[in-house]
Amino acid sequence: MIKIKGVKFAGIYCGVKKNKKKDLALAFFEKPALASGVFTKNRVKAPSVILTRQRINNPIKALIVVSGNACVCVKGDYEDAKIVTKYLANFLNVQDKNVVHSATGVIGVKLPVDRVINSIPQLIKALKDEYEDFAEAITTTDAYKKVENLSVSINGGRINILGIAKGAGMIAPDLATMLVYIFTDAKIEKKALDKALKEAVESSFNSMSVDGDTSTNDMVLLFSTGMAENKIITLREGLDKFIEALKKICIMLAKKIVKDGEGATKLIEIVIKNAKNIGDAKKIARTIANSPLVKTAFFGCDPNWGRIMAAIGRAGVSIIKEKIDINIQRMPVVRGGVEAEEFDETALKKELSNNEIMVEIDLHSGKATTTFYTSDLTLDYVKLNSSYRT
Numbered sequence: 001m002i003k004i005k006g007v008k009f010a011g012i013y014c015g016v017k018k019n020k021k022k023d024l025a026l027a028f029f030e031k032p033a034l035a036s037g038v039f040t041k042n043r044v045k046a047p048s049v050i051l052t053r054q055r056i057n058n059p060i061k062a063l064i065v066v067s068g069n070a071c072v073c074v075k076g077d078y079e080d081a082k083i084v085t086k087y088l089a090n091f092l093n094v095q096d097k098n099v100v101h102s103a104t105g106v107i108g109v110k111l112p113v114d115r116v117i118n119s120i121p122q123l124i125k126a127l128k129d130e131y132e133d134f135a136e137a138i139t140t141t142d143a144y145k146k147v148e149n150l151s152v153s154i155n156g157g158r159i160n161i162l163g164i165a166k167g168a169g170m171i172a173p174d175l176a177t178m179l180v181y182i183f184t185d186a187k188i189e190k191k192a193l194d195k196a197l198k199e200a201v202e203s204s205f206n207s208m209s210v211d212g213d214t215s216t217n218d219m220v221l222l223f224s225t226g227m228a229e230n231k232i233i234t235l236r237e238g239l240d241k242f243i244e245a246l247k248k249i250c251i252m253l254a255k256k257i258v259k260d261g262e263g264a265t266k267l268i269e270i271v272i273k274n275a276k277n278i279g280d281a282k283k284i285a286r287t288i289a290n291s292p293l294v295k296t297a298f299f300g301c302d303p304n305w306g307r308i309m310a311a312i313g314r315a316g317v318s319i320i321k322e323k324i325d326i327n328i329q330r331m332p333v334v335r336g337g338v339e340a341e342e343f344d345e346t347a348l349k350k351e352l353s354n355n356e357i358m359v360e361i362d363l364h365s366g367k368a369t370t371t372f373y374t375s376d377l378t379l380d381y382v383k384l385n386s387s388y389r390t
Contacts (some may be wrong), residue, residue, distance in 0.1 A: 002161075004160055004183040004184065005227035005228065006030045006031055006185060006225030006227040007027055007033070007183055007223070007225055008027070008028050008030070008127040008129060009025075009127065009128065009131040010025065010026045010124070010126035010133060011126070011137030012119060012126050012133070012217075014115050014119035014122075015115035016066060016067065016069050016105070016116065020182055021136075021139075021229065022067075023067045023068045024065070024067070024116060024119055025064070025065040025133075026123050026134070027063040027181065027223070028092075028123070029061050029225060031226075032060060032061055033060045033061075033191055033225050034223070034226060035060045035100070035253075036056065036193045036196075036197045037197075037222070038197060038201045038205075038219065038220045039052070039053050039219045040218040046077070046081075046103060046186075047077050047078040047082070048066075048103040049216070050070075050101050052101055055098070056100060057190075058097045060099070061092060062088060062092060062099045063102070064088050064102070065103070065134075065138050065179065065219065066084065067105060067139065067140055067166070069109055069111045069112075070109075071103040071364075072216050072217060073107050074110050074111075075113070075308075076110075080113045081184040082096075084101060084116055084117060085100075085101050087117040087120055091120055102179050102217065106134065106219050110294070110300060131147065132145070134164065136271065138164070140211065143260050144260065146167070146260070147162070147165075148253050148256075149161060149163065150248060150249060151263075152245045154230050154238045155231040155233055156229075156231050157187075157228050157229035158228065158229070158230070159185060159228040159245075160184065160186075161182065161184045161229070162183045162184070163180065163183075163249040163250065163252075163253050165180040165253045166178060166180075167179070167180075167260070178205065178257055179219060179220075180220040181220070181223070182220070182222045182246070182249060183222075183224075184224050184228075186226070187230050187231070188224050188226070188242065189233065193236055196222070196246050197325070199246075199247070200246040200247045200352050203250070204248060207371060208257065208373040208376045220250075254373055255373060258373045259355075259375070264378065265299065266376040267357070267373065268298055268374045268375060268376065269356070269357070269358050269359065269373055269375070270285045270289055271358070271359065271369070272285045272368075273360065273361065273363065274362050274364050274365060274367060274368070275317075275365060275366050275368040276365050276366035278316070278370060279369040280317040281369060284312055284361070285370055286315075286372065287311045288308055288312065291311045292377055293307045294311055295374065295375070299377055303333070303345050303348040303349050305326055305328070305334055308334075309337070312324065320364075321337040322336050323364040323365060324337045325340075325362040327349070327358075328348060328351070328359050329351040331351065333348065
């Protein structure tokens with residue numbers, strides 16, 4: 001188990017969740033941490049997003065997460081979020097601007113603020129080096145905790161990176177119902193930290209979709225305690241290797257989120273090759289990933305490649321149908337926009353029973369390539385989301 005120097009974690013039950021599972025989490029930094037963030041582009045933003053976005057460029061002493069209540073679209077939600085962070089700041093004897101905040105759960109329900117703030121002393125007492133309670137406390141409909149870590153040598157020193165995430169439904173590019181927290185002990189300058197997070201998010205959390213919905217509360221935060229022994233990472237020195245390591249963490253977490261898509265049984269990796277530009281490649285990948293017809297076909301192990309072709313055609317991208325080739329599970333399915341002569345429907349149907357599916361689409365129109373992650377759409381997804389508030 002990798003431990004990040006300079007940060008402690010806690011997770012407890014405070015009375016927000018009806019099922020009495022852990023619902024309040026804290027990450028506390030012994031010394032103020034350097035921080036960076038990427039936030040939901042949903043125009044209905046939760047107070048936790050607004051506050052954290054305002055404060056993320058300050059040195060950060062603590063992150064507090066409420067799970068089970070989104071604290072948004074209800075009278076007094078902004079004041080409630082400020083009360084939570086102010087109470088914690090006062091207890092820690094730091095300024096409000098040095099505390100960031102996340103919330104996740106049901107929209108439009110009043111947050112039981114008294115239960116949260118009355119539990120803060122207990123939360124602080126629960127702080128420890130291990131992160132398991134924190135990882136559990138941030139979840140909602142997740143089937144399991146999502147944690148990844150690695151250690152790598154950069155600029156003459158060993159640095160550690162720890163990623164903890166939650167997310168299962170309402171997942172789409174530009175962030176959705178997911179919270180991701182990444183901690184590193186690397187010495188790194190602020191501009192390099194910002195650049196690294198932006199690039200890592202683009203190739204991971206902005207390249208995934210479970211159901212095409214985006215939510216109001218979501219963010220990816222990266223914290224650096226700067227307590228490793230490496231020479232400082234800058235825009236010119238060591239950053240490429242740091243970005244490479246950060247991308248690995250983010251892609252592994254993104255795959256876990258997609259695999260845990262509410263009711264999902266399959267992780268589907270969509271690779272678009274030889275598009276005119278990266279924008280076109282992403283539009284096509286996203287359209288396929290969000291297509292209910294494509295997703296239900298994969299759930300039913302139906303080798304209906306026509307649904308993929310239709311999705312490509314409605315992505316709003318200029319393509320030449322006669323140039324399109326498609327492989328599924330490395331098997332030829334479409335050549336030149338029509339069914340491949342080698343297409344073996346029976347063999348492919350058997351392959352589609354696997355829980356990981358690879359779809360490769362070659363547009364033969366340029367040199368841009370992208371990879372996108374999605375899941376199938378199942379009956380359990382409908383059942384879970386039709387009774388989420390009850």
